[in-house]
Amino acid sequence: MHTTALVLFSGGQDSTTCLAQALAKYRRVETVGFDYGQRHSVELKARLVVLQQVRAQFPQWAGKLGDDHVLDLAVLGQVSETSLTRDTAFKMESSGLPNTFVPGRNLLFLTLAAALAYRRDLQVLVTGVCETDFSGYPDCRDDTMKAMQLALSLGMDKRFLIDTPLMWIDKAATWSMAEALGGQALVQLIIEHTHTCYLGDREHRQDWGYGCGSCPACELRARGYAAYAAAPPAG
Numbered sequence: 001m002h003t004t005a006l007v008l009f010s011g012g013q014d015s016t017t018c019l020a021q022a023l024a025k026y027r028r029v030e031t032v033g034f035d036y037g038q039r040h041s042v043e044l045k046a047r048l049v050v051l052q053q054v055r056a057q058f059p060q061w062a063g064k065l066g067d068d069h070v071l072d073l074a075v076l077g078q079v080s081e082t083s084l085t086r087d088t089a090f091k092m093e094s095s096g097l098p099n100t101f102v103p104g105r106n107l108l109f110l111t112l113a114a115a116l117a118y119r120r121d122l123q124v125l126v127t128g129v130c131e132t133d134f135s136g137y138p139d140c141r142d143d144t145m146k147a148m149q150l151a152l153s154l155g156m157d158k159r160f161l162i163d164t165p166l167m168w169i170d171k172a173a174t175w176s177m178a179e180a181l182g183g184q185a186l187v188q189l190i191i192e193h194t195h196t197c198y199l200g201d202r203e204h205r206q207d208w209g210y211g212c213g214s215c216p217a218c219e220l221r222a223r224g225y226a227a228y229a230a231a232p233p234a235g
Helices: 013-025 042-057 074-079 105-120 142-156 171-193 216-230
Strands: 004-008 028-035 065-072 124-126 161-163
Touching (some): 004 013, 028 042, 042 171, 065 105, 105 142
């Protein structure tokens, strides 16, 4: 039985929803973030605020929420020529992938998270990757996650589980999941404090939170929130 987890936590909508799910599911939960030279580095500040608010607003989870870790992955920014690590416009590449794709990012994240989990004696790696409503990133696919789970478990001789709560749901359902886990309090926490915008915009307040409203991440979040808000109440 799995009782401990490490959540790959950026401070965005998806990872915050995954954190809530992990806190509802496991007895002890730690978090890890990555500083890889991302343009939207404001997320590194936002994630600390989100953790603080989760502890303050959800006492039933506060006792389960353990240490937070931030790993320096500057090398990833050095080898990546993408619009997430360089001041370039968002566009589609000839490969068919958006230039927001950072090659190897999730693979490296999971490898280092597993190494940390090994040292911290944590059994489950929780990540918000999704194959249903995403930007076409190959390192978000379910097959990739299954392959990584096998490789990490074999390579470290420890049976890791990679938990992907959002894999088969869209953004609207992610908002609904947050409501089911923490009610409107969690939905409002996500709106006010999480960060998704690729441009790092924390000045413009939209219905769904802060962001430029036009980058791919904002557009996806906005569409999901609109669909969630328009849906009839559950029950």
